[in-house]
Amino acid sequence: MRIQFSKMHGLGNDFMVIDLVTQRMPLHPELIRRLAHRNFGIGFDQMLIVEAPERPDVDFKYRIFNADGSEVEQCGNGVRCFARFVHERHLTKKAKIRVETKSGVVEPEINNQAWVRVNMGEPRFLPDDIPFKVEEQSPQLPDSYPVEALGQTVELDVVNMGNPHAVLLVDDIHTAPVDTLGPVLESHVRFPQRVNVGFMQIVNRGEVRLRVFERGVGETLACGTGACAAAVSGIRRGLLDPEVRVYLAGGPLLIQWQPNDVVWMTGPTATTFEGTFNPYDFYVPEQNEEQ
Numbered sequence: 001m002r003i004q005f006s007k008m009h010g011l012g013n014d015f016m017v018i019d020l021v022t023q024r025m026p027l028h029p030e031l032i033r034r035l036a037h038r039n040f041g042i043g044f045d046q047m048l049i050v051e052a053p054e055r056p057d058v059d060f061k062y063r064i065f066n067a068d069g070s071e072v073e074q075c076g077n078g079v080r081c082f083a084r085f086v087h088e089r090h091l092t093k094k095a096k097i098r099v100e101t102k103s104g105v106v107e108p109e110i111n112n113q114a115w116v117r118v119n120m121g122e123p124r125f126l127p128d129d130i131p132f133k134v135e136e137q138s139p140q141l142p143d144s145y146p147v148e149a150l151g152q153t154v155e156l157d158v159v160n161m162g163n164p165h166a167v168l169l170v171d172d173i174h175t176a177p178v179d180t181l182g183p184v185l186e187s188h189v190r191f192p193q194r195v196n197v198g199f200m201q202i203v204n205r206g207e208v209r210l211r212v213f214e215r216g217v218g219e220t221l222a223c224g225t226g227a228c229a230a231a232v233s234g235i236r237r238g239l240l241d242p243e244v245r246v247y248l249a250g251g252p253l254l255i256q257w258q259p260n261d262v263v264w265m266t267g268p269t270a271t272t273f274e275g276t277f278n279p280y281d282f283y284v285p286e287q288n289e290e291q
């Protein structure tokens with residue numbers, strides 16, 4: 001059994017993309033973890049799965065798995081690569097497609113094969129929508145929430161872009177405590193579904209630098225939903241203009257958001273190589289596991 005895949009990335013946030021419209025493969029978390037391994041596997045931050053739509057009003061279903069095998073609701077860099085993939089594999093001819101995810105429908109449009117603009121939907125800020133535990137939900141959203149971590153109190157903003165994000169403001173992105181505070185906040189008790197942690201340095205009202213410790217992966221070279229979350233957090237708090245260039249280690253993303261409207265993300269995509277593999281070379285399900 002040989003499965004075809006594409007290895008792709010959005011600003012260095014890299015993916016193994018598999019068409020399960022024309023192919024079939026079991027999606028066991030242990031198989032995903034082993035394929036994600038940078039030495040013993042293919043190596044990726046996320047696995048992106050292309051499936052046939054289950055609803056008449058969408059073109060595809062899009063499933064996302066982190067390197068730790070966890071299935072998640074959204075992946076922004078992944079949406080752009082998804083759109084490029086379905087074009088390259090001739091699964092659609094449409095320039096603009098509707099893609100169903102666990103957290104709703106997103107609409108990527110191919111500006112040209114490399115650059116893709118995506119309607120990422122509307123951000124949500126209420127603690128229950130993140131989810132984020134608070135003592136009491138105040139009607140007026142605060143700028144940030146104090147959270148105890150590593151013996152200190154850090155001020156976090158919280159945003160749901162389909163998936164949960166915490167955003168911290170830092171003075172200098174290069175000295176941000178990503179390696180220490182990132183993992184502690186990712187699995188902090190106040191985030192029942194864990195959280196992606198963004199460290200944002202505001203350069204001016206139209207430019208920020210960002211590093212993201214991603215839920216289920218660790219620090220990545222770029223995070224699309226993280227860039228959206230950081231930008232809308234700054235805009236909501238009056239710190240940024242409605243159009244923000246977000247500089248990540250892997251390169252820049254353009255985020256546009258008029259409050260009470262959807263978030264637009266524009267950025268590049270790349271296919272690095274294509275290949276085939278046999279899933280049973282990596283993981284053989286137990287007899288009692290569904291095939």
Ligand SMILES: N[C@H](CCC[C@H](N)C(=O)O)C(=O)O
Nearest residue numbers: 075076077163215223224225
């Ligand atoms: N780690 C994220 C999923 C991937 C998001 C990121 N790669 C992006 O481009 O948005 C989560 O657990 O919610």
